[in-house]
Amino acid sequence: MQCSEAKLLIHAYLDNELDAGDSVRLLRHLQTCAACASALAQHTQLKDLLHNATPQPALPEVARRRVLAALPTGSSTHAAAATSPSSRRPMQHWHALPIALAASLLLLIGGGFGVTLQQRASDTAALTADVLSGHLRSLQAQHLTDVTAGSQHTVKPWFDGKLEFVPQVPDLDAAGFPLAGGRLDVLHGRRVAAIVYHRRLHAINLFEWPEAASDAAPASADAGGGYHAVHWTQAGMTYWAVSSLNQAELDTFAQAFRGAAVPPSIPTH
Amino acid sequence: MRTVSSVAEIRPDAARCLRFEQQVLPHLDAAYALARWLTQGGADAEDVLQEAMLRAYRYYGGGAHDNARAWLLTIVRNTFYTLRGQEPVAALQDTFDEAIHGADGNVATPESQLLRGADAQQLRQAIEQLPLEFREVLVLREFEECSYKDIAEITGLKMGTVMSRLARARERLLHLCADAPPGQPDAVQ
Numbered sequence: 349m350q351c352s353e354a355k356l357l358i359h360a361y362l363d364n365e366l367d368a369g370d371s372v373r374l375l376r377h378l379q380t381c382a383a384c385a386s387a388l389a390q391h392t393q394l395k396d397l398l399h400n401a402t403p404q405p406a407l408p409e410v411a412r413r414r415v416l417a418a419l420p421t422g423s424s425t426h427a428a429a430a431t432s433p434s435s436r437r438p439m440q441h442w443h444a445l446p447i448a449l450a451a452s453l454l455l456l457i458g459g460g461f462g463v464t465l466q467q468r469a470s471d472t473a474a475l476t477a478d479v480l481s482g483h484l485r486s487l488q489a490q491h492l493t494d495v496t497a498g499s500q501h502t503v504k505p506w507f508d509g510k511l512e513f514v515p516q517v518p519d520l521d522a523a524g525f526p527l528a529g530g531r532l533d534v535l536h537g538r539r540v541a542a543i544v545y546h547r548r549l550h551a552i553n554l555f556e557w558p559e560a561a562s563d564a565a566p567a568s569a570d571a572g573g574g575y576h577a578v579h580w581t582q583a584g585m586t587y588w589a590v591s592s593l594n595q596a597e598l599d600t601f602a603q604a605f606r607g608a609a610v611p612p613s614i615p616t617h
Numbered sequence: 618m619r620t621v622s623s624v625a626e627i628r629p630d631a632a633r634c635l636r637f638e639q640q641v642l643p644h645l646d647a648a649y650a651l652a653r654w655l656t657q658g659g660a661d662a663e664d665v666l667q668e669a670m671l672r673a674y675r676y677y678g679g680g681a682h683d684n685a686r687a688w689l690l691t692i693v694r695n696t697f698y699t700l701r702g703q704e705p706v707a708a709l710q711d712t713f714d715e716a717i718h719g720a721d722g723n724v725a726t727p728e729s730q731l732l733r734g735a736d737a738q739q740l741r742q743a744i745e746q747l748p749l750e751f752r753e754v755l756v757l758r759e760f761e762e763c764s765y766k767d768i769a770e771i772t773g774l775k776m777g778t779v780m781s782r783l784a785r786a787r788e789r790l791l792h793l794c795a796d797a798p799p800g801q802p803d804a805v806q
Contacts, residue, residue, distance in 0.1 A: 355784070356780065356781060356784055359780060359783055359784045359787065360765070360780055363758065363765065363783075365764070365765050365780070390791060391787055391791075394787060394790060394791060394794075395759065397740060398740065398759045398760075399759065401736070401737045401740060402737055402740050402741060402744070402760075403737060403741070404650050404760060405649060405650050405653035405654070405658070405662070406646075407645065407646055407649040407666075408663075411649075411663045411666070411667075412645070414663075414667065415645070415663075415666060415667050415670050416642075418667060418670070418671060419637075419670060419671070419674055420634055420674070484639070484643065487642070487643040548760065548762075549646060549647055549650055549760060549761065549762075551646075
């Protein structure tokens with residue numbers, strides 16, 4: 349392989365667009381050519397910078413509302429957004445995913461209303477579907493956040509009095525997951541906190557609620573359709589993160605969140 | 618070109634609205650990001666987005682889209698050029714040779730120093746300074762995470778051209794960052 353070809357192919361290689369045959373030829377060339385190897389290193393670094401150091405434009409709320417209001421679809425769900433969060437009934441979005449609906453119906457029929465989320469949590473597939481449904485719902489109707497983040501110090505206190513527990517809202521800026529905000533959500537009739545983080549253009553919904561027997565390490569779950577999920581339990585809380593972000597980075601998110609979560613304060617007496 | 622000022626004249630078929638909401642609206646933020654990068658961070662971005670979403674609704678067929686995001690981004694891109702009264706620059710098809718000769722050799726700076734000085738602000742400015750035909754493929758690849766195939770579909774370029782244009786865009790960025798005065802050493806990990 350000539351350098352002229354190599355210099356072009358390193359880009360396809362970095363973008364995972366190079367087939368196996370060309371990849372082998374390229375790597376062989378790089379073994380003997382310091383200049384091209386250096387070019388690869390530089391472009392690897394550049395890509396890294398672009399992904400991690402370049403903030404993405406965020407759509408201002410005012411503009412978002414304006415765009416949605418101009419669309420016929422915006423008006424029906426938007427009217428709902430104007431009401432207070434507690435009056436918003438997620439079941440109005442019954443049309444969400446057929447899978448989620450089937451799963452929900454199945455559990456209602458089979459489990460009855462007294463079944464706790466923990467018992468259903470053992471049915472991971474069903475909970476994955478619920479969580480994905482909640483994620484898509486929040487994106488479709490643009491109800492991503494009820495409170496936007498000035499810092500974690502605006503989001504966490506917002507939940508006071510709205511939930512019977514205090515949600516974890518760790519600052520994950522250093523790990524590359526800026527906080528977007530939070531909202532109340534409902535999973536199977538249970539009020540949960542949804543904390544929203546971003547990674548590049550992906551939104552990550554982190555659902556949390558108190559219900560767990562013992563700590564469990566993060567486990568991945570493919571939610572289908574290009575969406576991924578990861579879930580774990582810690583200090584009496586269950587956490588589910590769902591996003592279109594790839595599994596590897598979502599797992600990194602889970603680790604970062606776990607590491608940064610504040611341990612519950614020990615009551616003094 | 619007449620803008621779509623309202624979609625009131627389209628009968629709001631409930632099922633169609635629903636499918637649009639499920640398939641297309643989730644990509645609203647991606648659409649805005651593209652509009653912002655194309656308009657170089659200007660206020661135009663919101664206008665482009667607004668117009669693009671109205672057109673998207675108007676053109677939406679209601680059937681299953683295997684790639685609703687690429688479809689929407691195509692509309693955003695075309696809307697941008699239309700509102701500017703320009704033809705999209707797909708007409709400039711790079712040849713393989715042009716790509717090779719166009720790309721300069723490695724910048725003669727040790728790689729450890731090359732990008733260390735560039736901070737987020739400088740990078741953003743460097744991207745905004747890129748000529749449009751390079752900026753759009755770079756943004757679609759790096760920020761919208763589109764495959765070469767999708768970029769080819771969105772821009773109307775051949776895949777070989779996508780690759781060569783991307784290579785040139787990145788080379789230009791390296792140069793722009795190398796020339797920029799060094800920022801804080803701690804700005805880049």
